[in-house]
Amino acid sequence: MTLTAAQKQEDSMPTVALVGRVNVGKSTLFNVITGKYSAIVTDVAGTTRTSNRAIAYWRGQPIRFIDTGGMVAPPDDPFAEDVIHQVNLAIEQADVIVFVIDVRAPLDHDDKRMALKLQNSDKKVILTANKADTMQLTTEVHQQKWRALGFGDPQAVSATTGKGVGDLLDVIHEELDLTDAPMQELPEDTVKIALIGKPNVGKSSLFNELIGEDAVIVSEIAHTTRETFDTLVEWEGHHFLFIDTAGIRKKGRVEKGIEQKGVTQSINQIKEADVILFVLDSSEPISSQDKHLAGLIEDSKKPIIIVANKWDLTQEGHEDFSFLRITDKSQKYNDAREHYLQYITRIFKFVRFAPIVYLSALTGKHVLRLFPMIEKIDHERKKWIDPVELEEAFEKIKRKHLPTKGKGVRHPQIFSIKQIAISPPVFELKLKAKTDLHETYLRYLQRQIRRVFGFEGVPMVFYIKK
Structure with a gap:
């Protein structure tokens, strides 16, 4: 059979396989990543019979994802042998394997069998704990039982809410090593931007939405300009360099050393930047980690734009927002911005001069408002008064x-x-x-x-x- 140009291009793409036992949420995760809803998603174990394939773009790079059925099918499943064959084929074709487990379920024999199989495959494996829908479940990924699988701490994600998926894609991007193009000079008008925020506020999703907009041109030298993950984009003739945006996935965790590494990463980004995008999760109260990062930004004396991400949750009333001190529930939609502004003004001094952009990285709503705001702030920082x-x-x-x-x-x-x-x-x-x-x-x-x-x-x- 003769391959078409499109087939040759797809075959040369980096490939990621999602594997795991039945009913851990592989198909839901696949749907979130690819934006395609072709896989059958139910609570019935073993629903996905064959491998679903789709191409997703992350940081301007195409990646082929393969969704597989549960490696250990129910004993009465007549398709069990075919499912196992499809999983083995996906593992063989993959450059990176995402091993999905259910953080809510105990570690069982099927998880251990899959772990042993993947260890013998000689492939790069990213252990991913799905269904981490709450903060408590997110912290449970650090339990010793998961480390016993042999792949370190899992990446915590919630495929149903999208939480942590951007960070997972950053890990995949790094493991695929998609950043080997030659370095080139930056245009003179380039504004250097750092996205600063604690883990899981949506920095990676926001960045991907920024470079994925139709009005934005991702340069051929994207990801390679100075540092491994710096990304140059163009909007209406203006150039913006997002500094080491892959580094934002490195979370501060409980373990000493890893937490310090995350802080050091933020400090380095702030030093390099002309403008800081301070990303907050507007659906949650301000945390001590938010305050610590705010202190670093304030000490740097760098221009700042506050990004109130996940604003779609506010307007749709998905949260109680008791931390905003809204007593009348009818005020949630109309006055949420005013209450949120008052709330963060009590905590952050720089809110008094920093603009706030309310947006949703998940839906893309109002994301493009950031570009003219960055342009304006860049002009303001260079202003000389007569x-x-x-x-x-x-x-x-x-x-x-x-x-x-x-x-x-x-x-x-x-x-x-x-x-x-x-x-x-x-x-x-x-x-x-x-x-x-x-x-x-x-x-x-x-x-x-x-x-x-x-x-x-x-x-x-x-x-x-x-």
Whole structure:
């Protein structure tokens, strides 16, 4: 038989097989990844009789996925022998195998038999714990019984909600080693962007949605520009480099060392970036990990856009949102943004100057709003204020509210103000000797300068010179 060009291309694609015992949710996971609903999904064990195949794109790269039936079929299944043959064929064709288990079920003999078979296959195996629908179930992937299978801690996913699927695809992408193109120079107008957020807030899904939009062009040098997973995209003639976005999958876990590695990864991304996208899960309360990352961003003095992801859950009323202190349930849809803004303003100082984009990476709703917002913030961080205009505005600000003293007894006097740097904007205040400004006056000064000159999303720094 002669292969067509399309068949040759598909045969040369990296291939991933989903295997596991019956009823662990392989077909549901396959459907979520590929976006195709051709596989039969029921609660009846052994429903998937043959291998379903589909091509999915992740980080601009095509990957062929194979869904298989349960390796250990029910004893009365007349198709058991055929199912086993199909599974063996899929394992043979695969470059990477996703071994799916049910985190809610005990480890049984069938799981162990499958693990032994995969260990003997000499293939790369990613152990994946499906049905981790709650936070408690997600933490159970670290139990010793799963490590006994010989593939380390599983990747926690929930195929029914999509939680953790983006992180799993990042692991697959890394294991397939799809990043061997030569390095090239960046366009001069390139804005470097880092997606920062705790695990499972949807960073990977958001990134994939950004580069998957019809209006976005993924460059031929995507994934290879400077670091292994940097990705260059073009939108309306403007260039955006997403920094090491594959690194965001590396979760901070309970184990010492792995958690520190996740923090180090975030610090490095922040240092490299021109603009930070701080991704939050708007369906959950702010956690200590969110606060820690926020502190890193605030200390960096980098421009920031807050991304309230999973906003579709808010509008559809899937959560109770008691943490927003909404007493009237009728307010959920109309006033959710206002309540969420008030909620995070109480926690994060930079919310007062950072724009917020409410979106859903899962549905793609409002994702494209990020590109013009990034463009705007990039312009704001490079802004130089005309010295004359700055002095004139400053005189009006002082007349409205005289400087208040900090330490000491002498009343402060500010002789002049000038901008001495950009990105972030730094302002030098020349102050009367042996006097000091109260920090509340510096906050007032910052608010007034923003009111006149903008600087949306950009932190400001004041340098006192006496």
